[in-house]
Amino acid sequence: MKIERLKTLLLIFLISLSIYQTGQLWFQPFSASEKPEEEVVINNIYLWDKIKPEKISILKDEKITTYKEEYCDEIWVEFIDIFEDYLKGEVEVSQVENFQFQGIVVSLPNPLPKELFIEGLEIKNTDFNNKVKSIKNFYIPEGKFKIIIENNEGNFIQIDSDVEINRKNINNLSDKIKENTEFTYNQNINDIDLNLVIPKNEYIMNPVIVKSEINIEDEEYITDIAKSYYNDNYDYVRKSVESNNSVNYVYKNEKVLRINSEGLLEFYDTAENTIGENNVYVSLLTALKFTEDFLGYPENAYLTEVESIQRDGNYGFRFSFDYKILNRPIIFSQVREERALEIEVIGEEVVLYKRFIRIIDLTDPSLMEEKKAINPVDILEDNIGLLAMIQIEENKDLRDEEIIKNSILESIEEMYLGYYDPSRKLSEQLIRSVWVMKTQEKRYIFNAVTGNLVEIQNMD
Numbered sequence: 001m002k003i004e005r006l007k008t009l010l011l012i013f014l015i016s017l018s019i020y021q022t023g024q025l026w027f028q029p030f031s032a033s034e035k036p037e038e039e040v041v042i043n044n045i046y047l048w049d050k051i052k053p054e055k056i057s058i059l060k061d062e063k064i065t066t067y068k069e070e071y072c073d074e075i076w077v078e079f080i081d082i083f084e085d086y087l088k089g090e091v092e093v094s095q096v097e098n099f100q101f102q103g104i105v106v107s108l109p110n111p112l113p114k115e116l117f118i119e120g121l122e123i124k125n126t127d128f129n130n131k132v133k134s135i136k137n138f139y140i141p142e143g144k145f146k147i148i149i150e151n152n153e154g155n156f157i158q159i160d161s162d163v164e165i166n167r168k169n170i171n172n173l174s175d176k177i178k179e180n181t182e183f184t185y186n187q188n189i190n191d192i193d194l195n196l197v198i199p200k201n202e203y204i205m206n207p208v209i210v211k212s213e214i215n216i217e218d219e220e221y222i223t224d225i226a227k228s229y230y231n232d233n234y235d236y237v238r239k240s241v242e243s244n245n246s247v248n249y250v251y252k253n254e255k256v257l258r259i260n261s262e263g264l265l266e267f268y269d270t271a272e273n274t275i276g277e278n279n280v281y282v283s284l285l286t287a288l289k290f291t292e293d294f295l296g297y298p299e300n301a302y303l304t305e306v307e308s309i310q311r312d313g314n315y316g317f318r319f320s321f322d323y324k325i326l327n328r329p330i331i332f333s334q335v336r337e338e339r340a341l342e343i344e345v346i347g348e349e350v351v352l353y354k355r356f357i358r359i360i361d362l363t364d365p366s367l368m369e370e371k372k373a374i375n376p377v378d379i380l381e382d383n384i385g386l387l388a389m390i391q392i393e394e395n396k397d398l399r400d401e402e403i404i405k406n407s408i409l410e411s412i413e414e415m416y417l418g419y420y421d422p423s424r425k426l427s428e429q430l431i432r433s434v435w436v437m438k439t440q441e442k443r444y445i446f447n448a449v450t451g452n453l454v455e456i457q458n459m460d
Contacts, residue, residue: 045288047120048080049073050321051112052302054329055416057105058174060142062197066177067416069300069327078169079106079138084121086147089163093127096148096156103142104174109304109322111136111152116306119281132157140170187377189384190402192409194377202373202417204433205326206449209367210358211427212263213298216245222259228294229257229267262424265295266354280306283317283345290350291343298357300324301340309344316346325358329418331436331445334457338421358421361428373448376415376435380446383453384408387444390456411439420445420454 056072057065066072111134118129132149139148139156147165149157182201187194216222226249227234238250246260257267284303291297301323309318321341323330332338344352388404398404420434433448443457 045285045292047116047284047288048076050288050297050301050303051108051116051120052076053106054109054302054304055107056177057107058103058177059105060102062183063414064178064181064183064197065414065416066181067329067418068181069324071173071177075104075170075173076106078173079140080121082165082170083117083138083147084123086159086161086163086165087121087123087125087128089161091125091128092160093125093131094158094160095131096158099148099156101139101141101148104140104170106138106140108136109302110306112303113280113306115279115281116284128159140165140167184377189377189381189409190405192406194409194412196412196414198377198415199417200375203370204328204373204417204448205368206371206433207367207369208326208419208431208433209361209363210325210421210429210431211361212424213357213359214259214263214265214355216247216259216261216263216426222247225259225265225295226257230255260424262356262426264354264356264424267352269349269351278315278347280317284319286345286348287319287343287350290353291341294353295355298323298341298355301357304339309346311344311346311351314346316344316351318342318344318352323357325360325419325431329416330358330431331418331420331434331443331457333420333422333455338424356424358429358431371433371449373417373433373435374451376437376446379435379451380409380412380437382451383444383446386453387456408439411441412437412444413440414438417448 053072053076055065055067056075057063114129114132114134117123117135123129132151134152135149136152137150139150141148146161147159149159151157181199183197184200187198214222214225226237226239226247230237230249230251233251233255236251240248240250242248242261244261246258249257254270255267256269257265259265284306288297298321301321303319304322305318305320307318307320309316319342320339321343323340330340338356339354340357342352342354343350384405385401387408388401391404391408392398392401415435415437418434418436420432421429422432423429432454434454435446435448437444437446439459441459443459445454445457446452447454
């Protein structure tokens with residue numbers, strides 16, 4: 001009898017415990033369950049290897065610029081730590097007129113929203129938040145404890161802080177740029193001074209053979225990508241293969257994934273759950289976390305542009321990324337209007353994702369050789385007549401070839417080496433080593449080995 005009573009009491013205790021635990025689960029706030037864990041994971045993303053400069057310039061008597069990734073990254077890591085500490089002090093923010101500058105310029109690819117820096121660095125300074133609208137360039141004056149920011153409108157904002165800048169490491173890196181790159185000054189073509197510092201004795205790899213990171217011919221790998229994207233819904237997905245081997249996956253006409261025959265991946269999601277704060281910083285973290293979880297963040301990629309978007313009455317952001325290969329920027333043919341990575345985020349959802357990344361094909365590494373690039377001044381001198389004739393063909397009102405030549409020469413602001421990717425060929429694609437000669441309106445692209453004109457690109 002006692003045993004039966006004991007069993008009854010134990011049963012009552014277990015039922016009570018189960019009811020209590022169930023009640024705890026039902027009445028526990030949702031914000032205390034999965035959401036904070038997700039936020040912690042997102043906030044652990046390191047931003048400053050994804051937001052980083054396109055180039056670093058040293059302005060003293062002449063302007064010396066490097067696009068080489070190893071130098072840009074080193075200076076950027078030093079600078080971003082300094083900038084964070086600098087804004088923790090007592091700060092005064094003011095606009096600068098008649099800006100004359102000597103020192104270091106850290107140039108972002110395009111103006112980026114200030115919120116990425118304010119929230120990424122946890123900047124609390126109200127004056128900074130109110131007066132800085134966007135950030136295009138950072139200026140670190142020589143010998144002075146201040147930082148100057150250039151925004152999207154070409155205005156210069158000076159930040160004075162009582163925190164002293166530790167300049168030693170940055171100065172050492174600047175010296176390293178000067179010591180490891182040879183430059184020539186005051187070059188003259190057609191009796192026109194170029195008025196820029198021109199790198200010489202530069203070496204590049206040629207040829208460079210690349211392939212798309214996503215191989216459409218690897219059926220198992222493509223299936224794994226689709227399973228990773230659709231997760232538990234994969235069994236309900238319709239798959240179709242086109243005549244050119246491009247693969248399409250569709251789920252309820254809401255989530256469409258396409259991997260084309262050249263390795264371009266893109267998907268579209270109607271994303272019913274677009275509720276969420278329209279915050280550019282949180283949206284960027286959402287995009288980056290999705291990328292890292294899906295196929296991984298591409299090596300040497302960097303954020304180049306942020307745009308506001310609207311879809312079906314909902315607002316969000318489009319994030320575009322470029323990347324470098326062998327420490328030099330990739331220049332896509334303008335015919336394709338290509339971006340390495342493009343992500344659209346609305347609310348808390350990634351609704352559009354495009355990815356086309358190249359990796360070096362090491363099937364036969366002996367094909368790649370280090371070669372000395374032709375002097376860019378010689379290339380320009382040999383081709384200035386051709387550039388003038390092209391401009392005359394585009395604008396019949398222009399007649400005087402000499403005036404046009406001089407106008408082109410005077411407009412060139414910088415010259416740098418890169419790699420030109422002409423097409424979306426899946427594999428065995430030769431990318432060309434090129435000199436890029438940049439003006440405010442155009443980029444003139446020349447083969448760095450042959451000196452031939454490759455493409456003229458509009459900057460707008």
